[in-house]
Amino acid sequence: MGKVIINDQITERSEAVIDIEDRGYQFGDGVYEVIRIYDGSLFTAEEHLNRFYQSAEKIKMIVPFDKKQLRALVEQLVKENQVKDGSLYMQLTRGASPRNHVFPGEEIQPVLTAYTKEVPRPEEAMANGVKAIVVDDIRWLRCDIKSLNLLPNILAKQEASEQGCFEAIQHRNGLVTEGSSSNAYIIKDGKIQTHPATNLILNGITRQVIAKLCAENDIPFSEEPFHIDDLFNADEVFISSTTSEVMPVIQIDEQVIGDGKPGRITSQLQSLFVAKIESDKHNK
């Protein structure tokens, strides 16, 4: 089963205990991160940890470690679990105290937990592309926070799954925000377009890597909202996330995108992304 982190300790998973009144369990009162592990090392760890601290701050929680300590702790977990290609999940809740919506007093410490698992890269889906559906975005107005509250995302993803699709692409009044667990992009006439990093989306770390790769390689990239009609009429569509990387979308609802195969620019981005993974490994 491997080892896990509880607060500042690394322990066997079978020995880990969480209080039944942990606020993460009762209210979803906490934040999380998912970090990819390639060849035993954490990819874009600094960026994920920065967002973890920002998410915590946005919900008025203080991470009870400095960033260096936390990084050392999660790196130690990856090492002890001997993960090769996988992911690290970490979350911080507002701690355990008798159920009450109001924050507990300062004597209650936040609870940090983390675990790792082996996850292969989704090679086949990335090579062939995936299908998606379009759904209403029924989430709250602080989607920039990586909060534990994922019920609308879960409902959207479940609907996609029941329709044999990989992802649900969400929209507000016709404007596409993002996927249920990914960012969404269209490509039209050589230009990539995605929703700006406002309160309506999570500013994905993969999204930020993609924006940088585009800037370095003269690929036009614009952060402007687009309509679901633009989605259906795009030359190419893709989504991105820590676990899905750059994932081509070849069909949305009944509409085939482009010629139904991953497009040229999406494939180019996939190659650039793999090169970035490789170069980060060598820079360790």
Ligand code: PDD
């Ligand atoms: N999901 N938007 C949403 C709503 C997400 O949940 C995610 C990530 C992203 C992409 O962010 P990033 O590139 O930093 O992974 C965008 C993670 C992987 C998850 O919940 O499992």
